[in-house]
Amino acid sequence: MTFKKTAITAGLIAGFGLIAAACTQQKEEHMGMGHPYGDEVWSGYATATPETRAMQDDDFENPFMPYVDVAAEIYDSPQGEANKSCADCHGAPDDAEGGPMGIPMKGVGARYPIYDAEMHRPINVELRVNRCRTKYQKAKPFKYESDELLGMTGLVVMQSRGMPRVTTADQVGDELYPAWLQGKAFYYQRRGQLDLACKHCHEDNAMNMVRAELLSQGQSNGFPTYRLKWQKPGSLHRRFRGCNKNIRSIPFAYGAEEYLNLETYLAWRGKGLPVEGPSVRK
Amino acid sequence: MSKNIQQMVRVDRREALKAAGASVLALGFASTAQATPEAAAEALSKATGGAATTMSDKVKFVGLPEIAENGATVPVGISVDSPMSADNYVKHIHVFAEGNPSPETITFNLTPTGKAEVNTRIRLGKTQNVVAAAVMSDGSVLTAKREVKVTIGGCGG
Amino acid sequence: MAKKPRVKLPKKAKAGDMIQVKTLASHKMETGNRKDKKGNTIPRLILNKFTCTFGGKEVFSADMHPAVSANPYIAFFITATASGTYEFTWTDDAGKSMSVSKDIAVS
Numbered sequence: 001m002t003f004k005k006t007a008i009t010a011g012l013i014a015g016f017g018l019i020a021a022a023c024t025q026q027k028e029e030h031m032g033m034g035h036p037y038g039d040e041v042w043s044g045y046a047t048a049t050p051e052t053r054a055m056q057d058d059d060f061e062n063p064f065m066p067y068v069d070v071a072a073e074i075y076d077s078p079q080g081e082a083n084k085s086c087a088d089c090h091g092a093p094d095d096a097e098g099g100p101m102g103i104p105m106k107g108v109g110a111r112y113p114i115y116d117a118e119m120h121r122p123i124n125v126e127l128r129v130n131r132c133r134t135k136y137q138k139a140k141p142f143k144y145e146s147d148e149l150l151g152m153t154g155l156v157v158m159q160s161r162g163m164p165r166v167t168t169a170d171q172v173g174d175e176l177y178p179a180w181l182q183g184k185a186f187y188y189q190r191r192g193q194l195d196l197a198c199k200h201c202h203e204d205n206a207m208n209m210v211r212a213e214l215l216s217q218g219q220s221n222g223f224p225t226y227r228l229k230w231q232k233p234g235s236l237h238r239r240f241r242g243c244n245k246n247i248r249s250i251p252f253a254y255g256a257e258e259y260l261n262l263e264t265y266l267a268w269r270g271k272g273l274p275v276e277g278p279s280v281r282k
Numbered sequence: 283m284s285k286n287i288q289q290m291v292r293v294d295r296r297e298a299l300k301a302a303g304a305s306v307l308a309l310g311f312a313s314t315a316q317a318t319p320e321a322a323a324e325a326l327s328k329a330t331g332g333a334a335t336t337m338s339d340k341v342k343f344v345g346l347p348e349i350a351e352n353g354a355t356v357p358v359g360i361s362v363d364s365p366m367s368a369d370n371y372v373k374h375i376h377v378f379a380e381g382n383p384s385p386e387t388i389t390f391n392l393t394p395t396g397k398a399e400v401n402t403r404i405r406l407g408k409t410q411n412v413v414a415a416a417v418m419s420d421g422s423v424l425t426a427k428r429e430v431k432v433t434i435g436g437c438g439g
Numbered sequence: 440m441a442k443k444p445r446v447k448l449p450k451k452a453k454a455g456d457m458i459q460v461k462t463l464a465s466h467k468m469e470t471g472n473r474k475d476k477k478g479n480t481i482p483r484l485i486l487n488k489f490t491c492t493f494g495g496k497e498v499f500s501a502d503m504h505p506a507v508s509a510n511p512y513i514a515f516f517i518t519a520t521a522s523g524t525y526e527f528t529w530t531d532d533a534g535k536s537m538s539v540s541k542d543i544a545v546s
Contacts, residue, residue: 354508354509355508355509356508359514366518379506382506383470383472384504384505384506386504386506387504387506387507388501388502388503388504388506388507389501389502390499390500390501390513390515391497391499391500391501391502392499392515393497393498393499395498395499395516395517395518395520396457396458396515396516396517396518397457397516398516399515399516400501400513400514400515401512401513401514401515402501402507402508402511402512402513402514403507403508403511403512404506404507404508405470405505405506405507405508406506
């Protein structure tokens with residue numbers, strides 16, 4: 001077993017080493033002001049096998065959906081000391097008017113993360129759900145990556161399915177611009193024992209193989225997602241943590257500002273892609 | 283200072299090794315026992331009471347990928363050419379995996395209704411043959427076999 | 440909170456219609472082969488039986504082993520014959536079961 005693990009690690013390092021070597025011959029960093037992918041932005045759906053796509057295409061095959069069903073029950077039932085349900089303020093999840101508050105769930109998945117004036121940083125759907133719980137419902141926040149929060153995020157995001165993702169975070173003067181800059185810096189920062197940045201896999205080598213894995217553009221439009229590998233739903237931050245661990249760097253915490261900044265930046269890299277969450281990925 | 287970095291690296295590597303081990307564990311196939319084609323044949327014989335089996339193109343795999351994106355969740359469908367009438371139908375469809383810790387995966391028990399096509403998702407620990415065996419109402423057993431390549435994806439912990 | 444299984448079955452059908460029934464249950468399907476961080480074997484706990492009955496009579500069932508993926512998906516075909524209730528039941532190793540029933544109107 002020890003030998004096997006060592007062999008796997010050695011193989012990985014050798015594989016990444018080749019990529020890293022190849023990368024140094026290319027320009028070290030994308031410093032242009034334009035979009036790094038130009039017009040060629042594609043979702044992970046594009047390279048999924050027909051079998052995996054089929055699982056996503058029909059909600060009765062998508063194993064994420066039972067989690068959404070549970071969330072829909074929570075959405076409708078009074079929570080916390082305030083004894084208020086999500087529906088009391090927002091109406092049904094698909095209510096275009098957005099209930100008494102006039103804030104519909106439709107569109108949330110397309111425009112988040114947004115700027116949070118309280119914390120002076122980006123806030124994503126997960127943390128926004130928990131904000132509602134603590135501030136308005138006077139309830140305990142859900143644990144990040146809990147079934148409840150994944151389901152609730154899925155329920156909210158799926159109301160925007162098919163809508164193009166929008167962001168102006170790259171505009172100087174936008175409230176999210178500082179976060180976008182930080183996210184961009186994170187994206188191009190080499191890190192970990194393998195000394196790789198996000199861009200080495202997802203910008204320079206998208207569509208190339210790393211071992212048996214076809215590299216994607218690392219788009220976030222399918223999150224939260226049901227991953228075949230995890231055999232359960234997972235958040236974008238779980239995916240970030242997985243990537244960070246793979247390159248032997250210490251991952252940040254769920255909901256960390258570093259990841260919120262990266263999430264903000266990625267939303268821009270995938271601007272225009274349709275919201276697919278909850279999707280199914282390999 | 284340099285000692286600190288070394289320590290960090292060491293911890294890091296241990297974590298990474300754990301992660302590599304965990305990805306094997308995640309499939310639940312860490313045990314050393316592995317099924318073989320013989321074990322699969324034995325399981326089939328046990329399931330059918332030792333009836334003779336015939337490879338038949340009446341039994342087809344549908345939606346079974348040649349290369350699975352992840353062994354933890356491999357879609358598999360089996361379709362059997364049968365009228366599914368009261369006197370001629372498929373009673374059982376057994377699915378075996380020749381390279382898993384144990385060969386049995388799932389058995390479908392059918393009655394004369396609809397058509398003989400079933401779908402599910404199974405775990406495959408490695409590249410191996412998947413065997414489907416249809417037990418017909420007249421007692422005959424028709425089988426089909428297909429190889430599924432399972433890659434070990436490295437990414438995303 | 441327990442996740443209810445999902446079943447896709449139309450509410451209405453014509454007699455003789457061939458219908459694909461899709462079912463999706465939520466379960467970890469713990470194989471019994473995995474070990475926890477301390478090296479102790481995590482005990483097997485899977486849904487081992489799925490049954491679909493119509494008017495109390497079994498029309499389809501499946502025996503599941505640990506090699507069935509987490510959150511088991513099972514799809515099969517039925518012929519619509521009469522109006523009535525389909526009952527879907529999943530049972531785990533501990534004998535605990537969960538059920539969903541769906542009515543269909545056949546004309």
